[in-house]
Amino acid sequence: MELFLNGNWIKIVLNKMKNKLNILNEFSEYPKLRYCTLSETSAEKFYHELLNERFGNAVIEKTDLEVNIDYTAGYTSSFLDEAFGNLVFDFGLETVNKHLVIISNDEPYWLDMIKSETFKEWQKRRKENNAPKKTKSHLPWYRFVDNTLGKKIWIEHV
Amino acid sequence: MCEINWEILVNFIGIIVNGFLAWWIVNSIQKRMKDERTIKDHFILEIKDLRGDCRGLLTSIFSGKRTPDEMIFSLKLIGIKSTHLLDIFDTNFKISKNYLNQYLVEINQIITDDSNFIANANTNNKITLSDQTQRAILRFQAQHQMVFNNLILLVNDCSYVSMNK
Numbered sequence: 001m002e003l004f005l006n007g008n009w010i011k012i013v014l015n016k017m018k019n020k021l022n023i024l025n026e027f028s029e030y031p032k033l034r035y036c037t038l039s040e041t042s043a044e045k046f047y048h049e050l051l052n053e054r055f056g057n058a059v060i061e062k063t064d065l066e067v068n069i070d071y072t073a074g075y076t077s078s079f080l081d082e083a084f085g086n087l088v089f090d091f092g093l094e095t096v097n098k099h100l101v102i103i104s105n106d107e108p109y110w111l112d113m114i115k116s117e118t119f120k121e122w123q124k125r126r127k128e129n130n131a132p133k134k135t136k137s138h139l140p141w142y143r144f145v146d147n148t149l150g151k152k153i154w155i156e157h158v
Numbered sequence: 159m160c161e162i163n164w165e166i167l168v169n170f171i172g173i174i175v176n177g178f179l180a181w182w183i184v185n186s187i188q189k190r191m192k193d194e195r196t197i198k199d200h201f202i203l204e205i206k207d208l209r210g211d212c213r214g215l216l217t218s219i220f221s222g223k224r225t226p227d228e229m230i231f232s233l234k235l236i237g238i239k240s241t242h243l244l245d246i247f248d249t250n251f252k253i254s255k256n257y258l259n260q261y262l263v264e265i266n267q268i269i270t271d272d273s274n275f276i277a278n279a280n281t282n283n284k285i286t287l288s289d290q291t292q293r294a295i296l297r298f299q300a301q302h303q304m305v306f307n308n309l310i311l312l313v314n315d316c317s318y319v320s321m322n323k
Contacts, residue, residue, distance in 0.1 A: 030227065032279050033270075039279050073227065074234030076270035077263060107237040109259040 018101070019058045024071045026050060034078040037135040043082035048138040051083055052090065056142030058099050059091065059149060068103040069110065077113065084114050085122035086132055090143040090154075093123040131155050194318045197250075202310050204243055209306040211236050212265070216295060219269065222286035226270075226279045233266050251316040253309075261305055268294050 023031060027046050032039035051067070058065040069075070088096050096119065104110050125132070134157040142151050215232045218224050224232070240258045248255035269275060272291040287295070 033276060038276055074230035074237075075266075076230065077267045078270060106241060107234065107262075108241060108255070109237065109262045112256060112259045113263045 019054055019061075019063055019065045020068065021050060021054050021065060022068045022071075024068075028072070030073050031075060031079050033076060034082040035133065035135040043079040043086075044135060046079075047083050047086045048141055051087060052141045055087060055091065055096075055100065056149065056151070059095060059142075059144070064099050064101050066101045066103060070104055070106045075107075075110065080110055080114055081118045082132075085118045085125075088119050088122040089126045089132055090141070092126060092144055093119055095144055133158060197318055198313055201243070201247070201313050205306055205310050205313065208236065208239055208243065211239065212306075216299070219287060219295075220292065222284060225282045225284050226275050227282050229269055229275070233262075233269070237262050247309075247313065250319050251313055252319065253312050253316060257309060257312075258305070261302055264298065264302075265295075268298055 023046070027050060028041040030041055031043070031046065032041050034043050036042045036044045055065050069080070084096075084100075084102070087100065102111055102114065124130075132155070134155050137157045138153065140152045141154065142149055143154050144150075211232075215224075215229070215236065219229060240262060241255075244253070244255045244257055247253040247257070268291060269287065272287045274285045274288050274291075278285045
């Protein structure tokens with residue numbers, strides 16, 4: 001894409017721009033617990049309303065998704081585990097590592113937990129097809145299966 | 159006529175130069191050691207403050223004076239303080255910035271996975287954690303009671319590397 005600005009042609013390479021998701025600005029200052037039935041600002045809600053859709057689009061566009069988890073009032077470990085764990089369950093660890101960038105300057109120990117514990121455990125769940133619990137019905141969401149990205153309701157809520 | 163004794167003069171200059179060098183070396187080393195000690199003492203106090211914050215949080219949690227939101231916020235403040243302190247330690251003392259990672263994640267897990275915490279997360283009432291969680295916190299404190307003391311020992315034993323160099 002090219003723009004004519006101040007007498008100059010400026011080339012914008014769109015496919016190199018990073019998609020960004022800021023939890024404070026786009027979701028909540030108070031992200032809380034794992035499931036929709038436990039809290040209004042749950043990881044399940046965050047995943048299905050924002051993270052899955054944005055990440056799926058980033059995979060389709062062959063770009064990265066940058067998720068900034070700074071500046072909220074804090075996290076429970078279960079929120080981060082459920083949100084980023086579901087991503088690994090639906091897309092696989094290789095795709096997540098390739099397209100996801102998490103920014104946490106305030107609390108970098110969460111990155112350590114997500115990468116060393118959450119990703120490994122949820123990749124194991126993906127291989128064993130140990131599906132995550134859904135406590136509410138959700139709109140169709142992306143999942144990477146047999147090298148194909150599909151979008152449907154993969155799990156009915158309990 | 160006075161004749162210059164070059165040997166005496168050279169020796170005299172040598173003594174003065176050596177004396178100046180000795181004074182300069184002792185003075186600069188002493189200053190460096192004093193500066194390093196002052197910096198280490200400051201950071202040791204910061205570690206003690208951090209340990210005090212952690213103990214204060216756990217004490218207030220045990221006495222049922224905190225709401226779930228307050229607990230998460232306090233954990234976050236402790237996390238930010240640890241991060242900034244360990245960033246400096248990593249740069250200036252070559253101590254791993256991940257030193258407290260496990261401690262910070264584990265204490266968050268124990269508190270926020272508690273059944274009373276989960277039940278009151280929406281209403282945000284002041285809560286007392288379940289007996290099971292309180293026992294888990296006591297076990298956690300026992301297992302990690304040396305973590306801050308060991309960090310103090312590390313800071314004390316490491317050489318300070320100035321960022322200005």
